[in-house]
Amino acid sequence: MSLRFLPLLLCALSASVWGADAPAQPLPFSHKVHAGTMKLACKMCHPNPDPGETMTFVAPAKCMDCHSSIKTESPAIQRLAAAAKSGTPLPWVRVYAIPTFVDFSHRSHLEKGNTCQECHGPVAERDQLAKEVDLNMAGCMNCHRTKKASLECSYCHEQPK
Ligand code: HEC
Numbered sequence: 119m120s121l122r123f124l125p126l127l128l129c130a131l132s133a134s135v136w137g138a139d140a141p142a143q144p145l146p147f148s149h150k151v152h153a154g155t156m157k158l159a160c161k162m163c164h165p166n167p168d169p170g171e172t173m174t175f176v177a178p179a180k181c182m183d184c185h186s187s188i189k190t191e192s193p194a195i196q197r198l199a200a201a202a203k204s205g206t207p208l209p210w211v212r213v214y215a216i217p218t219f220v221d222f223s224h225r226s227h228l229e230k231g232n233t234c235q236e237c238h239g240p241v242a243e244r245d246q247l248a249k250e251v252d253l254n255m256a257g258c259m260n261c262h263r264t265k266k267a268s269l270e271c272s273y274c275h276e277q278p279k
């Protein structure tokens with residue numbers, strides 16, 4: 119390969135390492151705008167209802183507290199308004215998701231002082247979210263090792279009955 123293709127190759131490589139993993143979302147929602155610039159609390163849009171496993175996503179109607187008057191001329195906000203009116207949840211594409219055979223609870227991790235950033239990166243600085251922290255089995259294990267939490271198989275996987 120001649121050297122003149124090198125810059126092109128490097129570009130392609132860096133694109134696949136940085137930024138390529140953010141899934142396309144149904145609306146151009148930005149955490150940098152909402153959680154960064156506006157400093158809205160994470161829990162405003164991600165409440166953690168009992169029993170506390172999941173963080174959940176707010177319904178479009180809650181977004182309309184602001185968007186019934188902000189950016190109403192935007193086609194994206196008009197789609198948001200239509201979803202709110204019909205009571206349809208938006209089909210957000212999941213970024214972090216683990217298989218159901220793994221036991222995981224947000225609440226018990228937050229109660230032990232683990233932070234959103236440790237597991238999800240600097241969300242409030244991102245326009246689009248990509249999976250930037252490894253939360254597969256090795257990722258869970260690394261933090262458990264560092265923080266002296268259990269590494270027993272049955273801690274994260276229910277024993278077969
Ligand atoms: C506290 C007020 C507030 C809430 C709540 C809020 N937003 Fe926003 N949103 C804003 C502001 C302010 C902007 C930036 C407007 C601008 O660029 O001038 C914005 C921008 C946006 C944009 C970009 C629109 C465009 O075309 O530029 C989208 C999409 C959006 N918000 C979606 C949402 C969704 C979805 C929710 C609920 C999960 C939500 N917003 C909740 C205030 C809010």
Ligand code: HEC
Pocket residue numbers: 143147149152153158159160161162163164175210211212213214215234235238241242246247
């Ligand atoms: C105004 C509402 C709003 C606020 C405030 C907000 N989020 Fe979100 N969040 C969303 C929406 C909408 C999505 C789905 C679209 C996306 O992934 O960007 C989302 C997605 C996520 C996801 C991806 C979850 C998955 O597995 O798909 C994480 C992680 C997350 N938010 C963390 C945070 C953290 C941490 C904060 C506070 C620093 C925060 N969010 C503040 C609305 C919000």
Ligand code: HEC
Pocket residue numbers: 160161164171172173174175214215216217222224227228232233234235236237238253
């Ligand atoms: C110890 C690691 C860890 C911490 C701390 C953590 N998360 Fe998560 N988060 C995860 C994992 C793992 C998933 C995927 C869970 C699943 O698929 O069942 C997830 C999923 C999510 C989702 C998608 C909905 C759900 O619950 O599956 C949102 C939204 C989210 N996290 C927001 C937050 C916010 C906001 C904080 C801080 C208040 C936070 N997370 C703290 C690991 C963490």
Ligand code: HEC
Pocket residue numbers: 216220221222223226227230232233236237253254257258259261262265266267268273274
């Ligand atoms: C940022 C560090 C961190 C990460 C990442 C992390 N954990 Fe933990 N986890 C902890 C700590 C700390 C505890 C509390 C240990 C104690 O003091 O009891 C804990 C406790 C637990 C518990 C016992 C409490 C409960 O909920 O029943 C389970 C199960 C668990 N983690 C599963 C997971 C799984 C599955 C993942 C990956 C998807 C994961 N953890 C990722 C730090 C982490």
Ligand code: HEC
Pocket residue numbers: 216217220253254255256258259262268269270271272273274275
């Ligand atoms: C701290 C939490 C945690 C502990 C401890 C843990 N696992 Fe896992 N395990 C996970 C998570 C998260 C996944 C799903 C993500 C993945 O496949 O990496 C998983 C996936 C698996 C899978 C499926 C792999 C696949 O490719 O689908 C097997 C099998 C497994 N674990 C066995 C074990 C055994 C055996 C132990 C004990 C040596 C163990 N796990 C301990 C969190 C844990």
